[in-house]
Amino acid sequence: MITAARLAAEEGANSPLLPHTYELVVGGFAFFVVLFVVGKILTPRIQKTLAERTDAIEGGLKRAEEVQDEAKRTLESYRAQLAEARHEAARLREEAREQGAQIKAELREEAQAEARRIIEQAHAQIEAERQTAFAQLRVEIGRLSTDLAGRIVGESLEDEARQRRIVDRFLEELEGAGSEAVR
Amino acid sequence: MSTLTLLASGDEFKAPGLELFEFPPIISGVPWFTKPVLVALLSTLIVLIFCWSAFAKPKLVPRGVQNVAEMGYMFIRDQVARPFLGKDADRWMGLLLSLFFLIWVWNLMGVVPGIQFPVVSHIAFPFVLAASIYVLKLYLGFKHQGFFGYFKNMMFPPGLPKPIYVLLAPIEFLSNMIVAPFTHAVRLFANMFAGHIILAFFSLVGFWFLFENLTPLGAPLGVLGVVMTIGMTLFEMFIQFLQAFLFAMLAAMYIGNSLHPEH
């Protein structure tokens, strides 16, 4: 082998820029075999896998996004419910206060009306009693006065009509002074 | 290794040269079956096994080999396909990924112990790849812009003063039709070719001055050679990756320009 190499070297071999025909054939063969196996068969496979991987990663991201959205929505709805409840409570409180005030006012009014009614009743009763008392008094006083006058004068007043007039006059005078006294 | 021992067996140090790239048939009588061919086929097998174990049944949650291979896929997709092809990126990923993986493994063979031969340092390999891209570029250009439209868009880009076209059209034509595909192949070839010579040189310095011809004066030189071999190996690994990436990137650029003419 060594001698062969020396021989080849001594023969002053080809220029390095001139291709050997059989190497062209072998190189072309090697290239096209690699091109067929790697380029035509294997590259589509890895491209498919890479595409699937991208899909998987993007799908995962999308799912995470969805979950986050869901959580956000839930939180939002909780917040809304809470706000609504607060609002409702405030409304109820306000309503109760209003109702309370109204009830108080009504009660007060009722009590006042009752009081007024009682007072009026009392007034009326008093008035009636006074009237009655007056009527009785008038009759009593008339009789007493006649008796008194008859007794004082010693004579019976013959004329009924005159007697009546005298009594009435007397009474009116009396009444005028009496009502003034009552007032 | 055989070349190294061969070169080192003389009486005086001789820097390695073109003989680094000359190989006899492995089986005498089968002239085409040489070391470059063997390494090229072996690398192809490695690419196929690697990609098959990674991508044959891809998992949604990547593990092990798939993880590593996916990094390669993402790199080519984000740095090569999408910037140059935009929405057409996915359709051309198969081609670009095949180019990138195949070239990278071919290059890596330059630093794998026991093999130490970057396949594309034989110009036939980058040549056949660049030629395939060239044919594809012309086909796509004619298909998407029409035969005359393609040349018109190429040689008369809009927005230049009219008389200048006469001067610039030949440059455009030569650049796009001949120089660009040529440099596409030669850039990859030359980088690997030069890298291989440099590595061989430094490792030979180390081997010669530390083992073959150990002298007090030469020993430091040998140590320097070993250190430089390690450093250059790391650098070379970077270049191997970079060149594989660049080749795929230029392929994407040519395809993109054929699909949508430059504005």
Add this chain to the structure above:
Amino acid sequence: MSEQKRRPEDDGRDFANAAWSIPSYVLSGIIVYGGIGWLLSRWTGVVAFTPIGLILGVVLSVYLVYRKYGR
């Protein structure tokens, strides 16, 4: 050709286009105009045509790259 709206990645694409087109264009310019200059030198015997052609090739190709991607 069509005036598409510019996306941010277009800038990256243009930059890479320009960066990787420059060597190719400059080389082409040198070949075309250096070649013409060399031929003129051979036919007329005026040696100056070759360097003039080479320089013209470089200038024109740089100008081309500048006009195509530079703005």
